[in-house]
Amino acid sequence: MNLKPTIHFINNIAPHYMEPMIYQLLKSEEFNLFFSCGENQNLGIKTVDFSTEKYKPYKNHIDVNIKNIWIKSKYLVWQKGVISKCMLKKKPDLIVLLGEFLIISNWIGAIICRLRGIPVAFRGHGLYGNEGTIKRFIRVLFYKLANSQLVYERRSKGLLINNGLKPSTIHVLFNSLTYDYHKSQREQLKNLSKEEVFPFFKSTKIPTLVFTGRLTKIKRLDTLLTTVKRLQQEIELNLLIIGDGTEREDLENLAQNILKDGTYHFYGSCYDENIMGRLLSKSDLCVSPGNVGLTAIHSLSYGTPVCTHMNYANQMPEAEAIENGMNGCLFEENNLDDMYLQIKTWLIKHPLKTDEIAINCYKIIDEYYNPYFQEKVFLKLAQQNAPIV
Template sequence: MKQSNICMITNIGPHYRYPIFNLLGEALNTDFYIGDRLQFEIKTFDYHALTGYKKTLHNIFINKFYWQKGSLRPLFGHYKYFILDGEPFCLSSWVIILLARLMGKKAIAWTHGWYGREGAVKRVVKKFYYALHSKLMVYNEYSINLMEQEGIDRNKMVCIANSLDSDKDMEIRRQLGPTDIYSKHFNNSDPTIIYCGRLQKIKKLDMLIDALVELKAEGINANIIFVGKDTEQVDVDRYALQRGVSQQIWMYGPCYDDTVLGQLFYDAAICVSPGHVGLTAIHALSFGCPVITHDNFAYQAPEFEAIKPGITGDFFHHNDTHDLVRVLKKWLGQNDCQRNQTRSAAFDEIDSKWNIHYQLDIIRKITND
């Protein structure tokens, strides 16, 4: 096998990133050095199953900062490109970047970039840190625009987007068609709103219940399905009971079967995440479901950019339940023809950018100079 010239050193191997990592291993012969833990719980994939896996690094934490033990060794090998997390809290990354410059090698950041809520000190640190890299692969154009305003060279940045298991989701998508899963459960033909993800306080799910109450008062009936584990005793079902809409909600619980999830998204009228939306947006759009979330982008995850207002979803004013209701009314009233047009637009958005093959092409171009 051809010797790899690409080395990826990352803090952890999140479960959702296995498809893109494995594709990079297969298509670009990338080698991987992956950290063993973070300071919070995250589901990881089996590192040994990854094409190109070389070593698990031990992350040593000092408050928010950490050092990846053994991460400097690949620098003295045959690699030309080093793809890093673009995480200033990783002290060993600073050393790798500086040594790579001295050795004529290239450090590439795969990063969230700017959020838009950075304080003065963080802005200075980030600008200096990113200036040391040869290229910046940033999750969305929103962050790239903010970074350009901070004086970072636009030509140095490229949008890498984000992805789930694109190929698997495409296969599932091809098998989907309308079912009666919601009408059978709720015993009505009212449109169903879906929330999918962990049930956490930061997701502000009480807003969805309040919106349901307000819609009902206006004579608009709808259902809500909550798919996910209640990790923080949010007790959405108890709140729905207090508000008198418990018959209109379905506490589905956690589900990790994409075939089942694909159908739930496909048949839903809209996916709503009142807090930040994250990869739920990509998940929903992959199966043709439009997405609604709030409009304060500094407090959003990068995937909000897959939402094109009026086309693949919409935004409501941050923390404003009445505005959420206003937006919901637009989407809950879609007829079958409009819903099919939305599905098609959602598929087009995912196929154009938010998939592993788009990401592979970006990295191939960057490491082929």
Template sequence: MDTSKSLCLITNIGSHYRFPIFSEMAKNFACHFYLGNKVATPIKKFDYTKLEGYRQTLKNVYFGPFYWQRGSVRLLFKPYRYYIIDGEPFCLSSWAILLLAKLTRKKTIAWTHGWYGREGKIKRQVKKLFFSLHSALMVYSEYAIALMQKEGIPRRKMYCIANSMDSDKERAIREQLTCSDIYRQHFLNDNPTIIYCGRIQKLKRLELLVDCAAAFKEEGRPVNIVFVGKDVEQVNIDQYAKDKNVADSVWMYGPCYDDEVLGQLFYNAHVCVSPGNVGLTAIHALSFGCPVVTHNNFAYQMPEFEAIRQGETGTFFEQGNAKSLKQEIECWICVDADKREQTRRKAFDEIDRKWNIHYQTEVIRKVLNET
């Protein structure tokens, strides 16, 4: 397929983590990128000017929960054949693009979360109409695809795109990783270490993790916890740890964007725990061989939960239940060195199987060839 000037991607923002996959798209498909300037919730952007194929920053104009991307609709009159857009019904300009594409015989492809499983009646109807207007749907998870199929959306037009981070860089780092005393140096003990990595927010329910640490301490089996991330909502989890008398077992590491450092932190931890939903944290942890524990209410999860294979790359606990969370943590902190190494290998295999930029590139290639 001749992809010269064929593919146009329009998205609400160039999230920092998507630079590697966008770069791969530019290399493989001569893709041109039109990226929004901001979203309602602050997200770290990459430097747009460093992306090959970058063409323009679009201004997102908000009307409550809805927004319009100025300059996006006129792109339908440029010589592109395929348009990848956010599968987000709240973007009003996307509706205009979809309708105009029908008139101009252009192909529109959603890159979308699709269904969550908690949509009410009105939202279900709106989403069904919105997705019906697309030529194809690239959906993050098989879970969402199954829900959408039940809603009557044809399976043949849906493709699982999964998600990725800087997978090539992370693979190179992981090949150099070895066990170290990074936690012993800080905590001055050999207790099992649990890691959380991500923004510290109320919806992440991190107090449940501290409750588990307090319960383990009462049993005479103390654990360490390292929180890697910025407190963006004044959660004050460190004060909660003091109140629970486990402050000496908690390391408030702060934000870190250095994958070599993060690789060491994940590789040497026993388990990564995200008591609220888990998103790219799961991919980050598994990329460096760390199993993941999160809750089992998938309607309130992010699509990356699918990288967790029960008992192999992680486990699920009953949402909001500290006792259930403690039981799942216990499964991972009690393993011996051989079992821990087996888990690392399974985590690497899962990332290499699906959660990387090369898998995503081949999915996009298939969509373009079949649409």
């Protein structure tokens, strides 16, 4: 009789964006998953509500009693409860720990697992490519404690290989959002008209650029506004800003001074996925002057291409989902002339989003950025097979 593998997956918290993956792993028929995490004490991030009805069948597989210990409310240095998980009498087939070298308990936990013959994997960013010599050395030393690595992008896998880790031990997990919901909305949203979704624009027959996220300095949204001003001298287009933050008032004042009336709109914060789906799906290009992160996955999931900078050392891993010329465009970081040129070139070739562009956007999501792919990666790890990617 072949028993299903058992996986213990330990995280710092259970961020809300990870819920589709966590739920898919818990209900998997291929393995038994036990998920453990701590409370969201310092991060200000929305987390999964495990008290809901759908989690009742898995209540014995969920432990939210890990105690996270921070320094200056910024650096996570110890997870109380991790060591005991690594010393359980009944050994799991795999333990997944956070791949953060500052967490001392994970160094110790990984060593204990190796001594006990329990395969251990680190899940995290891996190498960014901008580390100094000493920091890179410590990170690589830490990663070598584990049997396997779960990273979010192929680029990080390449960096780890270049620093001495075996290719067969590195698995690309990618990231995912509410994939099933997004996929179910594709046909329904196609029937909406731009007039219905964008009543605040003077004209809806022209391209619409969109940004969604926190309105903070790091997002470089002033550069987006000045680029739109320059573009509007040659191309008619609208700009939609979704989100709120410390820079909103200044950005609204700047837009009022430099952009044409009726061509821009600050929507404010939006946490309603029904509304977000309407706004994103009817936009023609999502632009993020700074790093893009999960916004790229969100936009591509609704069939909308993405434009951001190409310095991957300063990007979030999700930027790798953008295939230049296929489902978006890339520009040189901090080069406003190139940002202007790439957006202009894209809009000249694709003034309005087509079904073909939407299909290009869906393709990468359907192949990799979904919880079903992530489930396969976890299973491969538990079975100690070669990586998928």
